[in-house]
Amino acid sequence: MSNPDPRETPAARSETRVAWLREAVTSSGPLHVRDAAEQLDVSEMTVRRDVRKSPEILQFLGGHIVLSQEGAPRAPYDLSAATDTNEEAKRAACRACLPLIKPEDTLFVDCGTTLPHLINAIPSDVELTIICYALNIADLVVRKPKIKLVMLGGVYHPSTASFYPAEEDTTLDAYAINLAFMSAAGVDARLGVTCTTFREATLKRSAMRRAARSVLVSDRSKFGQVRPARFAALADFPLIATEEGLSAPDAMA
Amino acid sequence: MSNPDPRETPAARSETRVAWLREAVTSSGPLHVRDAAEQLDVSEMTVRRDVRKSPEILQFLGGHIVLSQEGAPRAPYDLSAATDTNEEAKRAACRACLPLIKPEDTLFVDCGTTLPHLINAIPSDVELTIICYALNIADLVVRKPKIKLVMLGGVYHPSTASFYPAEEDTTLDAYAINLAFMSAAGVDARLGVTCTTFREATLKRSAMRRAARSVLVSDRSKFGQVRPARFAALADFPLIATEEGLSAPDAMA
DNA sequence: CTGTTTTTGTTAATTTCGTAACATTAAGTT
DNA sequence: AACTTAATGTTACGAAATTAACAAAAACAG
Numbered sequence: 338m339s340n341p342d343p344r345e346t347p348a349a350r351s352e353t354r355v356a357w358l359r360e361a362v363t364s365s366g367p368l369h370v371r372d373a374a375e376q377l378d379v380s381e382m383t384v385r386r387d388v389r390k391s392p393e394i395l396q397f398l399g400g401h402i403v404l405s406q407e408g409a410p411r412a413p414y415d416l417s418a419a420t421d422t423n424e425e426a427k428r429a430a431c432r433a434c435l436p437l438i439k440p441e442d443t444l445f446v447d448c449g450t451t452l453p454h455l456i457n458a459i460p461s462d463v464e465l466t467i468i469c470y471a472l473n474i475a476d477l478v479v480r481k482p483k484i485k486l487v488m489l490g491g492v493y494h495p496s497t498a499s500f501y502p503a504e505e506d507t508t509l510d511a512y513a514i515n516l517a518f519m520s521a522a523g524v525d526a527r528l529g530v531t532c533t534t535f536r537e538a539t540l541k542r543s544a545m546r547r548a549a550r551s552v553l554v555s556d557r558s559k560f561g562q563v564r565p566a567r568f569a570a571l572a573d574f575p576l577i578a579t580e581e582g583l584s585a586p587d588a589m590a
Numbered sequence: 591m592s593n594p595d596p597r598e599t600p601a602a603r604s605e606t607r608v609a610w611l612r613e614a615v616t617s618s619g620p621l622h623v624r625d626a627a628e629q630l631d632v633s634e635m636t637v638r639r640d641v642r643k644s645p646e647i648l649q650f651l652g653g654h655i656v657l658s659q660e661g662a663p664r665a666p667y668d669l670s671a672a673t674d675t676n677e678e679a680k681r682a683a684c685r686a687c688l689p690l691i692k693p694e695d696t697l698f699v700d701c702g703t704t705l706p707h708l709i710n711a712i713p714s715d716v717e718l719t720i721i722c723y724a725l726n727i728a729d730l731v732v733r734k735p736k737i738k739l740v741m742l743g744g745v746y747h748p749s750t751a752s753f754y755p756a757e758e759d760t761t762l763d764a765y766a767i768n769l770a771f772m773s774a775a776g777v778d779a780r781l782g783v784t785c786t787t788f789r790e791a792t793l794k795r796s797a798m799r800r801a802a803r804s805v806l807v808s809d810r811s812k813f814g815q816v817r818p819a820r821f822a823a824l825a826d827f828p829l830i831a832t833e834e835g836l837s838a839p840d841a842m843a
Numbered sequence: 844c845t846g847t848t849t850t851t852g853t854t855a856a857t858t859t860c861g862t863a864a865c866a867t868t869a870a871g872t873t
Numbered sequence: 874a875a876c877t878t879a880a881t882g883t884t885a886c887g888a889a890a891t892t893a894a895c896a897a898a899a900a901c902a903g
Contacts, residue, residue, distance in 0.1 A: 351850085360710045363730065365677065367651060370890085380852050385891080398620060399652015399860080400890055424618065457613045470743075472732060475725060477616065479746065488753045490723075490743025490761060493732065500741045503764055508743060511756055604880080623860090633882050638861075652890085653860060 354379070355391050358402060367401040424454075426556035426580035431455035433578045434554060437516060440464050445517035445544045446474050448499040448537070451554055452520055453477055459484075468512060470540060471499040487512065494536070501536045509547050517548035519574070523562035524555055526571055531564035538566035545569060553586075554578045607632070608644050611655060620654040677707075679809035679833035684708035686831045687807060690769060693717050698770035698797045699727050701752040701790070704807055705773055706730055712737075721765060723793060724752040740765065747789070754789045762800050770801035772822070776815035777808050779824055784817035791819035798822060806839075807831045 354377050361376075362368055370388075374381040388395045388402055396405040431454040438444065440463055446452050448471035456477040459465070467478050470489040478486045489508050491500035502508075519541060523531040530553060532538055545551045545568075553574040571577075571586045607630055614629075615621050623641075627634040641648045641655055649658040684707040691697065693716055699705050701724035709730040712718070720731050723742040731739045742761050744753035755761075772794060776784040783806060785791055798804045798821075806827040824830075824839045 360681070360707070363706075363710050382853080383851055386851085397652070397891085398654050398656075399650070401651055403651075428613070453616075454613070457616050472725075472728060475746070476729065479725060479748070479751075482748070486746035488741070488743040488746060490741040490753065493728070493739035493741060495732070495735070498732075500743070503761070508756070635862095635883080636881055639881085650861085 351383075351387050351390065354384070354387050355394060358384075358387065359394050359404070362395065362402055362404055367398065367403050370397075370400050370402060373402055423556045423558055426558070427451045428454045428458075429580035430554050430556055430578045431458050433580075433582045434518060434552060435459070437552065437576070437583075438463070438465070439515075442466070442515040443468065443512060445469070445514045445519075445548055446478075447471075447518060447520040447541065447544070447554075448474065448497045449520040449522075451556070452518055455518060455554065456481070466512075468509070468514065468544075470501070471497065473498045489540070494534070496533070497537060499537070501540060506540075506543070509543055512547065514544070514548035515550070517544050517551040519545065519551055519553050519569070521553065521555055521559060521564075521568075523564040524553070524559045524571065525561060525563050528563050529567045529571060530569045530573075531562075531567045533564050533566060535566045538568040541568040545573065550575055552576045552578055556580055604636075604640050604643065607637070607640050608647060611637075611640065612647050612657070615648065615655055615657055620651065620656050622654050623650075624653070626655055676809045676811050679811070680704045681707045681711075682833035683807050683809055683831045684711050686835045687771060687805060688712070690805065690829070690836075691716070691718070692768075695719070695768040696721065696765060698722070698767045698801055699731075700724070700771060700773045700794065700797070700807075701727065701750045702773040702775075704809070705771055708771060708807065709734075719765075721762070721767065721797075723754070724750065726751045742793070747787070749786070750790060752790070754793060759793075759796070762796055765800065767797070767801035768803070770797050770804040772798065772804055772806050772827070774806065774808055774812060774817075774821075776817040777806070777812045777824070778814060778816050781816050782820045782824060783822045783826075784815075784820045786817050786819060788819045791821035794821040798826065803828055805829045805831055809833050 357377065358368070358373060361373075370381050370384050374384045377384065388397060392405060394405055395402055397403075427450070430451065434455055435458055438459065443466040446455065446467055446469045453473055456474060459481065461481050462483060464483050466485040466487065468487045468489065469475055469478065470491070472493070475486060475488050478484050487508070489500060489502065489506060491502040491506070493500055521530045522533050525531070532541065551569075551574050555577070557579050574586050576583050577586055610630065611621070611626060614626075623634050623637050627637045630637065641650060645658060647658055648655055650656075680703070683704065687708055688711055691712065696719040699708065699720055699722045706726055709727060712734065714734050715736060717736050719738040719740065721740045721742065722728055722731065723744070725746070728739060728741050731737050740761075742753060742755065742759060744755040744759070746753055774783045775786050778784070785794065804822075804827050808830070810832050827839050829836050830839055
């Protein structure tokens, strides 16, 4: 591999190396310091200093350079594992949903940080069709070869990692959904089930309208919360899944 | 964190732990052996043995447990890029395209293993709109906050990591594309530019029709190759980018 | 050109990881 | 119950990674 773009100014040669590293790591995965040093034709120490100077872009994991996004520790062996307090609750709520899923079903899966756990929990050998509109969901579904994936396209919204159609979307018309797994930012007995944006609410309503049944999947911490965009009443869900299992909406306070 | 699903049979408790680890790692990223041992309430050694026993699922990188999909640590939306050939040539071809891109442009970016390098090469501070239909492209674009992303939805096809619309898709009608960066599986002076499936060819043609200009980005190894689905003539591209830089189609043999 | 600053390279010391060897406990069997 | 087997825990040691400290080289300013 050749030295890329060798600018004359040595002041910002480090910058070039970081860019090269970022590119190499994103496209080919983790790279060992040893190899990086060899391919960039500098010492390991220089590579280490480069990486350490750009903690937003790169970091070490063992002796390997990786992208620094996400839950990975910042310093080499520092582990301030940002433990999502609700993660275990979300996981439990998703586990409770598994019995509802039958082979050959067509499922709608909502966006957010709850339902990825559902995808993970689905056994790899079940044949399903999953319709989604969130990038993180699609990314997980894709790893289960038995699942057919349909993605609703649109403009990307970073806050939810989701795509929302520009106008009226007709894609959903072509599908009959057995079960829609919905998530929410707020769940209130009186004010209903809410999310943050109206775009999102519109899409959620479309999905629920086309689904035979909808299940609300939410940990208890969401209960009592209210967000601006209302997309359903609590009674619209025949079942609600929380960390305590499945229950009927009238059992919720 | 509680012990998950404690089956009585100790014979396959290891299996349960591996499942738990896989879930934890997929949803929260790299996990340190130390933490895993603590949270599973077993010794580090046991965790190590579990990980070593399931090399298809988990592996170590430094002291951290990561998904073993081709050694890639899990980035937020990680689609581990399939084994890429001619990587350096593709990188060079993509670098040659950079001068064509102007701020505020709307670009169409094709699927495959070439154009991800283009996304990586785009500086983070350029404002752009990018229209794509491949999961791996979307995954990279999403990391550049200044770029607005439009995803064309549809049914997922694993061979290209792309979504193809069920029927006629009208999403593209709403956009005017300055520049379409196209990739191909085969490039032949006489037989034209080809890909493997007709679905893909249809979509490529739509994109090119709506773009002011189209650039073919391809390393030289594709030249002379022919695939079943033809989507353009070589002359349809005012510019062709290879590892040797930009050139006109008639300069190609 | 000279002195200063910055960048890079080298070495050594420290910490951490990974594994092997062995002890211990639990499960399964006759 | 006693034996066998498998799973887990503990300790110790070698290999590797990380840092610190210092030396060398290159850029920069006056």
